[in-house]
Amino acid sequence: MADVLSVINPATEALIQEVPVDDEAAVAQKFKQAKRAQPEWAALSLAERIKPILRFRELLIERVDVLATLLTSETGKPITQARNEILAVPGRIDFFVENAADVLAPERVYCEPAQALPGMGTLEEVIGYDPLGVIANISAWNYPYFVGGNVFIPALLMGNAVLYKPSEVAALTGGAIADLLHDAGIPKDVFMPVIGSGLTGAALLEQPIDGVFFTGSYATGQKIAVAAAPKLIRTQLELGGKDPAYVCPDANVAVAAAGLADGAFYNNGQSCCAVERIYVHADVYDEFLEAFMKTVKSFKLGDSTDPDTYLGPVSRKPQLDVLADQVADAVAKGAALRWGGERLDRPGWYFAPTVLTEVNHTMTVMQEESFGPVIGIQRVASDEEAVGLMQDTPYGLTAAVYGTDRERAIAILRQLKTGSAYWNCCDRVSPRLPWSGRGHSGLGATLSRAGISTFLQPRAWHLRAG
Ligand code: NDP
Numbered sequence: 001m002a003d004v005l006s007v008i009n010p011a012t013e014a015l016i017q018e019v020p021v022d023d024e025a026a027v028a029q030k031f032k033q034a035k036r037a038q039p040e041w042a043a044l045s046l047a048e049r050i051k052p053i054l055r056f057r058e059l060l061i062e063r064v065d066v067l068a069t070l071l072t073s074e075t076g077k078p079i080t081q082a083r084n085e086i087l088a089v090p091g092r093i094d095f096f097v098e099n100a101a102d103v104l105a106p107e108r109v110y111c112e113p114a115q116a117l118p119g120m121g122t123l124e125e126v127i128g129y130d131p132l133g134v135i136a137n138i139s140a141w142n143y144p145y146f147v148g149g150n151v152f153i154p155a156l157l158m159g160n161a162v163l164y165k166p167s168e169v170a171a172l173t174g175g176a177i178a179d180l181l182h183d184a185g186i187p188k189d190v191f192m193p194v195i196g197s198g199l200t201g202a203a204l205l206e207q208p209i210d211g212v213f214f215t216g217s218y219a220t221g222q223k224i225a226v227a228a229a230p231k232l233i234r235t236q237l238e239l240g241g242k243d244p245a246y247v248c249p250d251a252n253v254a255v256a257a258a259g260l261a262d263g264a265f266y267n268n269g270q271s272c273c274a275v276e277r278i279y280v281h282a283d284v285y286d287e288f289l290e291a292f293m294k295t296v297k298s299f300k301l302g303d304s305t306d307p308d309t310y311l312g313p314v315s316r317k318p319q320l321d322v323l324a325d326q327v328a329d330a331v332a333k334g335a336a337l338r339w340g341g342e343r344l345d346r347p348g349w350y351f352a353p354t355v356l357t358e359v360n361h362t363m364t365v366m367q368e369e370s371f372g373p374v375i376g377i378q379r380v381a382s383d384e385e386a387v388g389l390m391q392d393t394p395y396g397l398t399a400a401v402y403g404t405d406r407e408r409a410i411a412i413l414r415q416l417k418t419g420s421a422y423w424n425c426c427d428r429v430s431p432r433l434p435w436s437g438r439g440h441s442g443l444g445a446t447l448s449r450a451g452i453s454t455f456l457q458p459r460a461w462h463l464r465a466g
């Protein structure tokens with residue numbers, strides 16, 4: 001394991017900072033501290049745990065400029081999108097705080113009156129809820145505030161201690177999140193960042209943790225599941241997607257084109273729920289393609305620190321090769337390259353926004369996660385053909401249908417095994433709704449009340465008055 005992480009700015013390829021890495025001994029020490037601190041944190045009243053979380057909410061807003069600048073520098077995320085991400089967290093905190101008491105409240109499910117016999121006083125059956133204990137929160141870099149916060153905020157509210165492993169691509173932001181939580185009053189040992197690469201993540205999984213909540217790729221998710229299995233601990237995996245969208249013949253084409261272009265290219269396509277494949281009914285195909293291309297060509301690409309920039313560099317250099325390979329494979333198999341298709345000749349890891357048509361499912365671009373600014377658009381003859389293609393990947397995160405007929409859209413979406421279904425919208429997450437994947441997109445849910453109670457375990461209380 002290296003001693004330091006070199007954090008690189010993807011827009012300039014310049015070294016930002018070297019960050020010390022937590023080796024196995026440091027990870028074990030952090031686990032011990034968290035284990036010691038957790039019972040005291042869990043013994044506080046909910047109101048006492050809510051207080052620092054609400055202060056964290058205030059600090060996010062107060063320090064948004066500094067935090068957004070840091071996030072942009074290490075991930076290349078355009079500054080306006082970095083601000084949007086940070087400023088959306090308070091809404092999620094509000095949901096968690098408003099629902100925490102209800103989720104935690106013990107439920108008296110049965111009460112039997114006392115009988116006139118010795119030892120047969122009133123019998124109550126009560127379901128109580130205990131925190132899991134010390135959990136590992138292993139996070140992706142693409143939305144560190146969202147994917148981290150969806151775990152550590154409700155986990156802390158429910159009385160757990162959190163060992164938070166940010167991606168090496170967002171290590172500085174991970175440190176900043178920890179500072180913010182500590183400044184807000186979360187005890188240092190109750191939330192601890194664990195800094196390093198995947199090796200540090202693997203070392204964390206060797207500790208006797210009580211749960212693992214992971215966001216990342218299917219390939220790493222499988223490794224997490226294997227490492228967690230012998231421990232018999234709660235394991236949640238929020239993994240990748242190859243999210244499809246279908247434009248029906250009765251769709252408002254302008255709305256569909258604008259919505260899907262944004263869904264495909266926001267955050268440079270580096271969203272788990274980015275639109276990755278578009279199927280368009282032949283009746284509206286030409287009109288759709290023209291409107292879609294117009295929107296894509298209007299996106300401003302360039303300096304991530306400019307508030308008007310919509311597309312910056314990709315965050316990880318190896319992804320440039322993945323994207324170039326997908327484009328080459330598609331073109332070799334007969335796709336038409338309508339726009340972009342290559343790395344830009346400028347400093348930084350910039351890949352041109354890319355639109356491919358005449359694509360089919362023999363091409364990797366229609367089968368494997370692109371996680372970048374590349375989209376394939378396929379013409380279809382019917383709803384049935386669209387459904388067949390939409391379900392033709394092992395992933396199942398989200399799917400979208402654009403059209404004016406709600407029943408038709410819902411009938412299509414019902415046939416797909418996805419955690420989220422969108423009608424006339426896409427690439428959308430709500431704190432009130434569960435965020436979950438089917439198939440290779442993962443296990444378990446964050447957000448919604450289910451995403452709070454997942455940090456608890458039920459206990460059956462059989463209480464007979466003496
Ligand atoms: P990775 O799977 O590469 O990494 C995810 C996290 O796991 C990182 O912190 C990584 O560390 C760590 N890690 C890597 N190897 C191991 C290991 N052997 N043991 C423990 N931890 C390890 O994913 P990315 O960071 O590249 O994220 C992109 C992926 O995440 C995409 O597939 C995307 O779709 C998915 N994602 C899913 C979301 C969802 O809600 N379903 C939301 C956001 C992203 P390091 O980075 O330091 O190597």
